[in-house]
Amino acid sequence: MIAITLFTIWATVSVPGVFAAPTVQQTASPIYDLYVHRLDFFPAEPAVGQQITASIMVATNAYPTNGPYFPASHLRWRKGINFPWHEVACPANYHYATCTPSVTFSYSKPGRHIFIVQADSRKEVAETNETNNILYWIINVK
Numbered sequence: 001m002i003a004i005t006l007f008t009i010w011a012t013v014s015v016p017g018v019f020a021a022p023t024v025q026q027t028a029s030p031i032y033d034l035y036v037h038r039l040d041f042f043p044a045e046p047a048v049g050q051q052i053t054a055s056i057m058v059a060t061n062a063y064p065t066n067g068p069y070f071p072a073s074h075l076r077w078r079k080g081i082n083f084p085w086h087e088v089a090c091p092a093n094y095h096y097a098t099c100t101p102s103v104t105f106s107y108s109k110p111g112r113h114i115f116i117v118q119a120d121s122r123k124e125v126a127e128t129n130e131t132n133n134i135l136y137w138i139i140n141v142k
Contacts, residue, residue, distance in 0.1 A: 030126035032060045032071050034119040036135035037098070041115075047142045051106050058090060058099045058119040062128060068092040070099055076121035079105050079139075080113040087121065107141045115139050 037059035046052045056077065063069045070093035076085045090099030107113055119133040127133075 030128045031062055031064045031067075032125050033062045033128045033132070034058055034060050034071075034073060034125055035129075035132045036075075036117045036119050039115070039117065039135060039137050041137075041139060045140055045142060046107070048108060048110050049106055051104055052139070053102055053104050054115065055100065055102045056088075056117055058117075060097050063097055068094045069097040071125045073099070073120045073124045074122045075099070075101070075117060075119050077103060077115070077117045079107065079115055081116070085121075107139075110141045113139045113141060 035058070036056065038055075038057035040055040042053045042055075043050065054077070056075065058070075058073075058075055060070055063071075070090070072092040073090050074087055075090060076087045078085045086103065088101045088103065090101070093099065115137045117135050117137075120127065121133075123130075
């Protein structure tokens with residue numbers, strides 16, 4: 001059984017020259033819980049300059065009965081803390097509760113690099129748990 005928590009967000013919008021600001025009510029129902037379920041790298045122990053393919057799996061264990069198993073969203077990744085983020089779109093999926101993109105990259109220096117993936121990087125999906133969206137993985141480059 002899935003427990004659903006409902007909450008209401010109240011927003012006040014100020015418009016210059018208008019005495020009373022309109023109030024907009026939005027109701028968000030967090031049903032999904034996106035997280036990085038799996039990371040696979042090929043080759044597992046790359047050399048400097050060698051092309052690496054990372055297979056990423058973002059999943060959700062919770063989804064609505066009348067919607068997609070996986071909601072449209074974005075993930076972002078970077079090959080280390082000193083490297084820029086790259087964003088990938090995940091389309092809505094009505095067959096599986098996952099998004100499984102692959103990305104390619106290489107390193108120009110040997111050592112330990114921390115590969116980082118963040119699910120729902122744009123915060124597009126109301127989730128039951130917003131604290132489990134990031135996964136780190138150490139890649140040893142020869």
